[in-house]
Amino acid sequence: MTALSDTSRARRNSAHCSTCAMRHLCMPEGLCANDIAKLENIISVTRKVRRGDALFRAGDRFDSLFAVRSGSIKTVITHDGGREQVTGLLLAGDALGFEGIEEGEHTCAAIALEDSSVCVVPYSLFERMCRETDALQRRLHRMMSHAVNREANHVVRLGMLRADERVARLLLDLSSRLAKRGYASSEFTLRMTRDDMGSYLGMTLETVSRTLSRFDKAGFIETHGKFIRIRDFDALRAV
Secondary structure, three states, rough: OOOOOOOOOEEEEOHHHHOOOOOOOOOOOOOOHHHHHHHHHOOOOEEOOOOOOEEEEOOOOOOOEEEEEEEEEEEEEEEOOOEEEEEEEEOOOOOHHHOOOOOEEEEEEEEEOOOOEEEEEEEEHHHHHHHHHHHHHHHHHHHHHHHHHHHHHHHHHHHHHHHHHHHHHHHHHHHHHHHHOOOOOEEEEOOOOOOHHHHHHHOOOOHHHHHHHHHOOOOEEEOOOOOEOOOHHHHHHHH
């Protein structure tokens, strides 16, 4: 797993927010055409991140926000003793990097789960534009609020739900998020490994595997490696 240099696998061309399929979920959401054009002008780089590579690591200097353009990325924190914990899953249209604003450095790592691409948003330029553009400032606040709520909801899941409930909620959440992006909601490839799922859900790999097998046998889902087909949404919701 290697970290990207400033220029490796980066394309020095403007990102076209106005034609991006994820614009209804990403930073341009709610902006007028003129403001979208201004935003495009400050997003000077789209960066490719190969599977297993780090977009950034804990301790790296914070200077940009990122928007996932394609693929998927996990966020990971490292505890004392070196134990890693998956804390988030970002899909196309999601923004990340907000945790670095307060201290000026990133507090987690962002690792590509598959070959991905991100738009790089220089924070100094973005912040200046927010001061000049009320709509973008409101959008920034909504994105930050969404990130906080997503983390809070995840903490609640870990603290209050049984193991089978956590797995069911993860599958339903992924289904819903993929549907919003125009993808099939009932079948998808789960880019997280079973080990990643366990880390994210506060469970062992074995418990995750047993739970998925139990759901499969019950007819709730169908699994083939990383491929998941949800066969009974109501049954998953009732878990």
